[in-house]
Amino acid sequence: MSTLAANPFAGIAHMLSHPFLRYAFLAGTGIAIASGLVGYFIVLRQQVFTGDALSHVAFTGALAALAAGINLRIGLYGACILFALLIAALGNRGSGDDTTIGIVFAWILGLGAFFLTIYTTSRSGTAGGTTGINVLFGSIFGLSRSAAQTNAVLSLLVAVAVIGLARPLLFASIDDNVAGARGVPVRALGFALLFLVGVTAAQATQAVGALLLLGLLAAPAGAAQRLTARPFTAMWLSAAIALLSVWTGLSLAYAAPKIPPSFAIVATATAIYLGAILVTKCARVFRVSIAEPCPVPS
Amino acid sequence: MLGTGLTWNLRSDVHQLFEFHFMVNAFRAGTIVAVLAGAIGWYMVLRRQAFAGHTLAVVAFPGAAAAIWLGISVNFGYFGACIAAAVVIAAVPRANAGQTYSEESAVIGTVQAFALACGVLFVSLYGGFLNSLTGLLFGTFLGISNRQVVTLLVVAAAVLVVLAAVARPLFFATVDSDVAQARGVPVRLLSVLFLVLLGCAAAEVSQITGVLLVFALLVMPAASAQQLTARPAVGFAITIALAVGITWTGLAVAYFSVYPVGFFVTTIGMACYLLSVAIRYSAAYVTRRAPRRAVA
Numbered sequence: 263m264s265t266l267a268a269n270p271f272a273g274i275a276h277m278l279s280h281p282f283l284r285y286a287f288l289a290g291t292g293i294a295i296a297s298g299l300v301g302y303f304i305v306l307r308q309q310v311f312t313g314d315a316l317s318h319v320a321f322t323g324a325l326a327a328l329a330a331g332i333n334l335r336i337g338l339y340g341a342c343i344l345f346a347l348l349i350a351a352l353g354n355r356g357s358g359d360d361t362t363i364g365i366v367f368a369w370i371l372g373l374g375a376f377f378l379t380i381y382t383t384s385r386s387g388t389a390g391g392t393t394g395i396n397v398l399f400g401s402i403f404g405l406s407r408s409a410a411q412t413n414a415v416l417s418l419l420v421a422v423a424v425i426g427l428a429r430p431l432l433f434a435s436i437d438d439n440v441a442g443a444r445g446v447p448v449r450a451l452g453f454a455l456l457f458l459v460g461v462t463a464a465q466a467t468q469a470v471g472a473l474l475l476l477g478l479l480a481a482p483a484g485a486a487q488r489l490t491a492r493p494f495t496a497m498w499l500s501a502a503i504a505l506l507s508v509w510t511g512l513s514l515a516y517a518a519p520k521i522p523p524s525f526a527i528v529a530t531a532t533a534i535y536l537g538a539i540l541v542t543k544c545a546r547v548f549r550v551s552i553a554e555p556c557p558v559p560s
Numbered sequence: 561m562l563g564t565g566l567t568w569n570l571r572s573d574v575h576q577l578f579e580f581h582f583m584v585n586a587f588r589a590g591t592i593v594a595v596l597a598g599a600i601g602w603y604m605v606l607r608r609q610a611f612a613g614h615t616l617a618v619v620a621f622p623g624a625a626a627a628i629w630l631g632i633s634v635n636f637g638y639f640g641a642c643i644a645a646a647v648v649i650a651a652v653p654r655a656n657a658g659q660t661y662s663e664e665s666a667v668i669g670t671v672q673a674f675a676l677a678c679g680v681l682f683v684s685l686y687g688g689f690l691n692s693l694t695g696l697l698f699g700t701f702l703g704i705s706n707r708q709v710v711t712l713l714v715v716a717a718a719v720l721v722v723l724a725a726v727a728r729p730l731f732f733a734t735v736d737s738d739v740a741q742a743r744g745v746p747v748r749l750l751s752v753l754f755l756v757l758l759g760c761a762a763a764e765v766s767q768i769t770g771v772l773l774v775f776a777l778l779v780m781p782a783a784s785a786q787q788l789t790a791r792p793a794v795g796f797a798i799t800i801a802l803a804v805g806i807t808w809t810g811l812a813v814a815y816f817s818v819y820p821v822g823f824f825v826t827t828i829g830m831a832c833y834l835l836s837v838a839i840r841y842s843a844a845y846v847t848r849r850a851p852r853r854a855v856a
Binding site for chain 2: 305308309310311313314318360361362363364365366368369371372373375376378379383398399471473474475476477478479480481483484487488520521522524525527528529531532535
């Protein structure tokens with residue numbers, strides 16, 4: 263830590279000499295880019311509530327897999343993707359569906375509490391409780407090498423898919439009627455996007471935890487939307503902000519071990535969003551005062 | 561779990577249920593909380609503010625965690641955090657239908673994630689209260705003191721009095737905000753007030769169901785009632801009756817089992833909702849009207 267203060271480059275080299283941090287950075291980079299890109303569309307289509315729902319489903323999926331004695335990731339990806347496709351099947355993006363989504367995910371979360379109890383009571387000691395908490399709040403410093411590599415590869419695939427679909431997806435998100443009339447498969451795109459959101463949610467759960475993945479989905483995209491009105495710029499900016507948040511968060515958590523990495527990541531993303539709001543508010547006041555000078559009484 | 565176990569004799573079961581004082585308190589607190597959640601939840605579902613409601617519910621977690629860490633009364637933590645979050649969310653203009661982009665959902669999502677992240681931080685700073693952390697998240701009905709019941713009752717009464725005072729204009733503003741505004745109803749002010757009331761309710765309810773499952777008690781009875789009837793007063797009454805029923809049944813079942821009360825409350829709520837959907841569709845079928853057409 264003293265090296266970090268004295269010489270930043272030596273500090274970073276020292277930080278990256280720990281394998282667990284290298285894995286955290288590897289997985290974190292992938293997850294950040296994927297959630298930044300996916301999050302941009304989620305925020306644009308005002309489907310953040312879907313992300314919220316998925317974060318709870320992720321918990322139940324993971325705990326159900328643990329209670330059944332199979333690999334946690336199978337449950338995680340399975341539950342997230344299934345639920346995402348279910349939401350897509352439920353229909354359009356009107357907020358009228360919020361109640362239905364809410365009821366279903368509240369129940370699924372209750373089911374998660376049930377699985378947590380099964381898992382905890384079937385183990386001795388506090389191992390079960392710790393696992394449950396890890397799923398909820400993330401344990402990016404606990405990733406193994408293979409887990410980090412799988413994560414990075416999957417994130418890369420999600421990112422490539424989003425970039426590939428970006429143009430039609432943007433069209434469908436901004437005006438689905440016109441896009442549909444022009445032959446863009448609006449409904450299929452909705453399914454594809456939610457599938458990608460499901461995968462991203464399962465990925466992000468392993469890094470920042472089920473309950474905090476909204477931070478990576480909503481905050482960078484919200485900030486990017488604030489800072490620019492140009493769609494593709496905003497999309498890339500969203501990914502960049504997510505990346506910056508994860509890197510800063512991981513470094514902060516390394517420098518101050520008392521701070522959990524999940525908190526540091528989400529707090530950085532929130533701070534950037536807050537900064538973006540303040541900057542654009544100030545800019546607007548400034549621009550208005552230039553564009554419309556006070557009428558001088560003559 | 562605690563008594564001699566469930567028997568076929570219903571009278572002895574009920575006697576067992578109220579054998580211990582903590583269980584009596586749990587039922588008292590559960591009833592207060594259910595009435596409040598039903599009343600506020602009915603408006604929440606009508607106003608389509610499920611996301612805001614869920615976020616306010618979840619914000620109780622960092623509040624409670626901070627209070628435990630600082631060693632102050634948990635009540636301050638619950639209410640302080642929920643009301644603060646309500647004010648932040650109220651500062652963002654609501655999304656209108658037909659608008660291409662609104663920031664509302666991004667802000668609410670960020671508030672929620674940040675609040676939960678703060679909760680993690682406080683838990684980490686406090687260090688090691690893992691068992692009560694699960695209780696905080698998923699609910700516990702053990703060890704509710706008389707004082708706590710009194711606090712719950714006072715706050716619930718205050719919230720309900722305010723809600724009753726603004727009930728009519730709030731309903732008007734909810735159903736048609738443009739016309740209400742034109743008629744001089746302070747729509748924006750009511751919106752802020754409602755979010756603060758929702759925050760208070762969330763803070764109350766989370767002490768029984770746990771912060772992650774407050775939302776179930778807010779949304780499930782109200783959504784079921786709105787499936788069953790279109791009339792506001794009847795729907796309101798059904799909502800409260802369902803909320804109380806769900807809570808009582810959940811507490812009773814949880815008493816005799818090892819699983820958390822939140823699981824039973826959400827599952828019974830889900831069953832109520834599915835049942836009411838089934839009733840609506842079968843009623844539409846009986847009256848020879850296609851259910852689709854009834855909606856349109």
